[in-house]
Amino acid sequence: MSEAPGRVVIVGASLAGLSAAKALRTEGFSGSLVLAGDEPHLPYDRPPLSKQALRGLTSADTTLPQPADLDLEFRLGVPATGLDRAERTVILADGSRLAFDRCLVATGARARPWPNSAEAALDGVFTLRTRDDAERIAARLRDRPGRVVLVGGGFISFEVASVCREMDIPVTVLVRDSLPLAGAVGAPLGSFVAEVARGAGVDLRLDAAIARMQGDARGRLAGLVLEDGDRIETACLVVAIGAERNTAWLDGAGLATDRNGLRCDRFCRALGADGTPADGIFAAGDVAHWPNPHDGGALVAVEHWGNAVAQARTAARNMLAGDAAALVPHDHLPDFWSQQFGLTIKLVGLAAGSDAFAVVRGSMEERRFLAVFGKAGRTVASASVDSARWLPAYRAAILEGAPFPPLPGGVDAPARVAMQSLEEPTR
């Protein structure tokens, strides 16, 4: 990297993009700053979309706060269609070109569409990623549909199910695996969430897959048939089967992209197809695929709010770094939260790939506990349910690579810490 940048272009006007813009200004960048995004809205926050916003509670505003003196040029409502590395320009769909000295790729991810496009096109079949999506679903919920069906066993699915139950709308959750969330947080927590959801009146179907959806003559969803032959009548179905990274616009730019996103190094520098840092190009947020220092540099791509903010800040600093010695590594420990059925679930570290699990504070029976995940004898992650106050101590233990289970003894500890395998459900 060479001269101090005069022009920065950020593609993707959401959490990572705006966080980077703020950080650039805080770090003293005074050149021109463009934030380009395909959505027509000013940057807004997504976590409320599957929570309060569906009940119209924060519809007032999910717009992310912006300091008045940011001096930012927005190019909203136009997607970027290409990146010319030689010319150092971003090409927009309307044909305009944005020249840059540094470019941040922050195009995040989109909801994975339902694979059958005819079914996906039925009126009443939704995905949930954007504010517009949330408004459409919220409008449908206000009309009190007979039954809402959620497809997918991830956090968003359960959050939406929770909102429906609060509104006293019957809801079915279809999960392809034998437990929800097990891939992300292991069987014990997955079965806990399943039990909580059932307790709240969710019709939870495990090992369930849709054979076909049925529409009426006017193209409206009327119901669906499961592979086991069961039929469910519904006019409102939300597909929540994960996300796909927005890298298609980078095709042809010679960058290292694949289904995991845009590869970058630990300094958030995007890598070229040849595996070396592409001059002046950085990535942050859901679109990034990066080496995680807390897991021996294994590549990860996370879709978490906290990472988008932290990575954007690191990328911003590194965009301004004069030389390689001034680069700072992205060493954020991934974390995540979810709110459902009146519980707040928080997670620090990466539970996927761990081999041991134990509840170390409170108890699952009381629905108030803290659990830890171990891998090869070390503590790698911690999850809390309505007990987040202890998480900082466990975060520190994870960062130190403390032996598993960490922090023995103390307040509210079970009489005996029972070790569990991650494959075995709690009940």
Place this chain on the structure above:
Amino acid sequence: MSTLFERFLDPTNRADPYSLFAELRRQPVCPQADGTYVVGTHAEIDRLMHDPRISSDDLPDPQHFRWTGRPITDLIIRPVRAEIRKRHRPFIFRDPPDHDALRSRVMRALSVERVRGMRATTERLTGELIDKLSGQTRIDLVAAVSYPLPVTVICHLLGVPPEDEARFHGWATQLATALEPNQRGDEETQAKNEETFGEIADYIQDLVKAKRREPQDDILSDLAAGDESQRMNDYDLIATAVLLLVAGHETTVNLITNGVLTLLRFPEQLERLRREPEIAPRLIEELLRYEPPVQYRTRLALADIPIAGTTIPEGAPVVLLIASGNRDPARFTDPDRFDPDRRDNRHLGFGGGLHYCVGAPLARIEAEIALVALSRRLREPRLLADPPPYRQGASLRGPSALPLAIGGVEQS
């Protein structure tokens, strides 16, 4: 040769404990001769406040009784009462899960709406207290405003009839010794505390009965309401009420007095507050950092805790020296400067973690209203003694009086 912490506790250093801290922080976790571990750095205090191996249940068991010579009292009533008190301590001295249930009930009763609703009353009370100063040229701010304001507010919130307020003065002062480990252990203090607690408990019990008969819009009525399966039991209720009363008597008083003292030491800030009352919230946060009314809290290690190169052994008493953490240069730039414009002011003035002060929003409102009104209405205020005389406590630290010369009061 006394240790730094002993010097901190020594009343002769009450006016300026801060100059001891730099040296004390050189070792973030300092073992003391008596087995206590004193922690003076921001990062380590913050960390221990969130550590599940740290307990707040650190009160010594009451062991000593002054014998009355009446066997029923000495052998039955007192031991039983002591046992009950031990099991039903106020929730600042309790751990999860019990702590959580009690605290969440209090949080519900001390709701945002209720606290906000106190604004108008607090403004009126402040106005009246200042009005009373008209015609005077020498005042004691503590007696005139800092003490009566929060006391009246907390009594009002709890639902203590105004005519009974005065009785709490002595009770609260006595019971606050529970927060001073160097005082609470001795026999005399324990006996007095028992006696005081007995009196206050009787009083509150009667009040609770009255609230059950005729519920009002106050915290005690809320806590007393509901059937026995849902509400907290009467022992916990009394302990909670006593806690709120003592906290309401002993902390905000210092915040207001420290505020006026600090503003008089930095007259340009006083002038600024007068002109721009909207800076009050930030100024109060800085005050909570710079002169925290609660200077330290004690805890107990329930397991060996390796931290900052030292291991706090299981069973050791731990002192979290908030006032020192608030002046830690590793966390705050230019920490000994009073700077209301400070950004990212994550002070420890209200504690942290699960015991974070439940009264924080109330204290902020009271201090804001009092300081803004005093800055506007006291004409040419001047300190008559700097430093002022201090109360005995090192934990709940604050001036016992703040003698001021004033050139009169402005009309409100």
